[in-house]
Amino acid sequence: MSMEETNDTLCVGIDLGTSRSSISASNGERHVIDSYVGWPLDMVARKLIQKPILVGREALDSRSMLDLRRPMERGLIKDGSKKDEEAVQEILRHLITQTGLKQKNKTRSKVRAVVGVPAEAFRNSKQRLRSAMEGVADSVMLVSEPFAVAYGLEALLHALIIDIGAGTADFCVMQGRYPTEEDQRTLPNAGDSIDEQLLIPKRKLRFI
Numbered sequence: 128m129s130m131e132e133t134n135d136t137l138c139v140g141i142d143l144g145t146s147r148s149s150i151s152a153s154n155g156e157r158h159v160i161d162s163y164v165g166w167p168l169d170m171v172a173r174k175l176i177q178k179p180i181l182v183g184r185e186a187l188d189s190r191s192m193l194d195l196r197r198p199m200e201r202g203l204i205k206d207g208s209k210k211d212e213e214a215v216q217e218i219l220r221h222l223i224t225q226t227g228l229k230q231k232n233k234t235r236s237k238v239r240a241v242v243g244v245p246a247e248a249f250r251n252s253k254q255r256l257r258s259a260m261e262g263v264a265d266s267v268m269l270v271s272e273p274f275a276v277a278y279g280l281e282a283l284l285h286a287l288i289i290d291i292g293a294g295t296a297d298f299c300v301m302q303g304r305y306p307t308e309e310d311q312r313t314l315p316n317a318g319d320s321i322d323e324q325l326l327i328p329k330r331k332l333r334f335i
């Protein structure tokens with residue numbers, strides 16, 4: 128145990144997903160939330176909601192009153208939007224709050240976080256995730272999602288990990304080493320693209 132790792136350090140594992148995000152903490156807390164964030168749209172919405180921001184199911188339930196964001200796409204933070212970056216940070220903050228992080232004399236426990244990233248996450252998307260974690264956790268480690276699963280299941284050799292999510296389908300072959308780029312593939316078709324194909328536009332319905 129290192130010097131700074133005292134009883135006051137909370138270790139958390141976070142899976143930031145396109146559709147759902149989860150956290151598992153060293154104090155035994157485990158939570159799953161919907162990856163949605165919303166800000167009240169106007170004065171009327173602010174008066175009704177009485178909170179500056181809603182996260183998860185609460186946000187979905189009040190969607191008509193909110194600027195509602197689902198900030199992840201294909202397993203990564205949506206590109207180019209400040210608001211989506213902010214939304215990801217709110218999801219991370221919300222997840223950590225859910226663990227009942229101790230707040231003593233205005234100084235809170237230290238948070239060490241391990242965050243899963245899709246098999247083929249690019250350098251710049253990892254960088255953006257790191258900056259989203261700033262101010263949320265005191266130290267951050269990014270790990271390949273399929274590798275985290277393989278490690279947890281002790282399936283490190285002769286195993287194929289398949290994770291079909293909302294944004295991506297990830298494949299990772301475990302050959303007894305930390306997976307290289309060659310060992311991992313991410314396909315951009317998963318639950319979301321199936322939903323999109325099932326949504327028949329109204330104008331087409333007339334011809335059925």
Ligand SMILES: Nc1ncnc2c1ncn2[C@@H]1O[C@H](COP(=O)(O)OP(=O)(O)OP(=O)(O)O)[C@@H](O)[C@H]1O
Binds near residue numbers: 143146147292296
């Ligand atoms: N019971 C179910 N049967 C079939 N599909 C389901 C079921 N429950 C959820 N799904 C679908 O699974 C997907 C969500 O899976 P998951 O929570 O693993 O995704 P995610 O981790 O948020 O996404 P990603 O890993 O791509 O970022 C959604 O597309 C959802 O519609």
Ligand SMILES: [Mg+2]
Binds near residue numbers: 293
């Ligand atoms: Mg996932």
